[in-house]
Amino acid sequence: MDASEHGETTPSAPEDGSAERAVAAVWRIESARIVGTLTRTVGDFSLAEDLAQEALVDALRQWPEEGVPRNPGAWLTAVAKRKAIDGWRRAERLDARVAALAHDLEQEQAAAPELLWDPDALDDDVLRLIFIACHPVLSKEAQVALTLRVVGGLSSEEIARAFLVPTATVQQRIVRAKKTLSAANAPFEIPPREERAERIGAVLGVLYLIFNEAHAASSGPDWMRPELSDEAIRLSRVLAALMPREPEVHGLLALMELTAARFGARVDRNGDPVLLADQDRGRWDRGRISRGRASLATADGLGRGRGAYCLQAAIAECHAVASSVDDTDWDRIVLLYEALGRIAPSPVVELNRAAAVAMATGPASALRIIDQLSASGVLRGYHLLPATRGELLRRLGREEEARSEFAVAASLAGNDRERSLLERKASGAAS
Known part of the structure; x- marks a missing residue:
């Protein structure tokens, strides 16, 4: 199909490489909507993604020559x-249904280009896509990997970094998940109310990981991916409207809003990371902070106690309301991490608790926690473990050991900006 068959193109072919970048950007931002629309249209999730990928190949071939x-x-x-x-x-198989699809496509192509793509009209399709990817016939690992791929637009390599597993493992999970959904003939629909509870945990986990990728990109030239955070927050709002009596839905939305409030201050003019202690808090988005605190209050108002996302939102709230790092209620943050560790234990939670302990009681006690984590091997290959250990060693005056840890962390970091910062610390050029 020629590009001119659907909407106007730019007057001339783009400069070298710009079309490829445009294809990558469109896919990253719009893939969920595209696959969701196609799934509703063709009635087959796996076929829909295959068709979208084939269209992507056409774009890579045509856009450099004909324009975006x-x-x-x-x-x-x-x-x-x-x-x-x-x-x-x-x-x-040209039956009445296919003929109708062809007719609809012709009608769309005759319409004005600005009427052809209404993202707001596709919210339900994206939400259906999340629920089908989180179908109970799939393992939790497969649910998350598949949804990150088709909803978040992440590559297999990026998902692998998020899971700390080999890329081949992620690819196998995605292929197996698609085959399983096809074999189960899973319907493309938001499940009835009685079935939502068993899927909501996986759905929230998916949105959380998408947002985490936005907060600190696992790879690539940029430290953050704001377009992913916008999508995760948008989907969380849709989910909160769909399931208003689920406190953890509101808790996750609160966590995202409170965290995203700091995005404007997390990078400098060059796109390099600005750590929490050095951020200009006047650049924090007060509107997001207000919305986040309201969502957390909504969750608390349901009277069912705080789950893992609500606890993390409460930690983010402590940061959001503090006027400085020194003014932060670190003792409360330590208590919240302890509570989180009891209901949702993980080595990453323990690593974050150690960082809070360092601020509350000093680096020596935090280093003992880090050393235990290191000895266990559960975070082997995770760059933030040696990075955190390096910070603690430096605060203790053990500069040479700190530089060694920063060098290890830099070798493990997948993100270009973060790696550069760690390399500067390893050389002693960054404080």
Whole structure:
């Protein structure tokens, strides 16, 4: 299908590399909407993603020569729909349903380009996509990996970093998950109320990991990926409206809002990381802080106690209301991490608790926690373990040991900006 069949393109071919970057950006931002729309259209989740990927290949071939369409998301969707029709024709399955799809596609292509892609109209499709990817026939690991791929637009390598597992493992999980959903003939729908509870934990886990990737990108040239955080927050708001009596839904939304409030101060003009102690708190988004605190209050108002996301939101609230690092209620943060460790134990929670202990009672006691984690081997390969240990050693005046830890952390970091910061610390050039 020629690019001119769907929307206007730019007047001339883009400069070298710009079309490829445009394809990557569109896929990262719009993949969930594209796959969601296609799944509703063709009735097959696995086929929908295959069609979207084929359309992506066409974009990589055509856009560098013909220009980027004015509505690239709509272009990809239309190309994928046309491929579905062509495939059905080849399979001699041109029934009334396929004919209707072809007619609808022709109607869309005759419309004005600005009417072809309404992201707000696709909220339900994206939410359905999350729920089908979190279907109970899948393991939790498969649910999260699949949803990060098709909803978050993350690569297998990025998902592998988030899980601290080999890339091949993630790829196998995604392939197996798609085959399982196809075998189970899983319907593309938001499950009835009685079935939502068993899927909500996986759904929240997916949104949480997508937001974490936005907060600190696991790889690539940028430290943060704000477009992912916007999507995670948007989906969390949709989910909160769908399930208003679930405190952890509101808790996760609160956590995201309170954390995203600091995004504007987390990088400098060059895009390099600015750590919490050095951030200009006047640049924190007070509107987000207010919304986050309101969501946490809504969760607490349901009277069912705080779960893992509500506890993390409470920790973020402690940071949000403090006028400085020294003014932060570190004792309360330590208590909140202890509570979190009891209901949702994990080595990363313990690592974060150690960082809070260092602020509350000093680096020596925190170092003992870190050394225990290191000896256990559970965070082997996780760059923030040696990075945190390096900070503690430096505060204790053990500069050479600290530099060694920063060098190890830099070798493990997947993100270019973070690696550069750690390398500067290893050389003693950054404080």
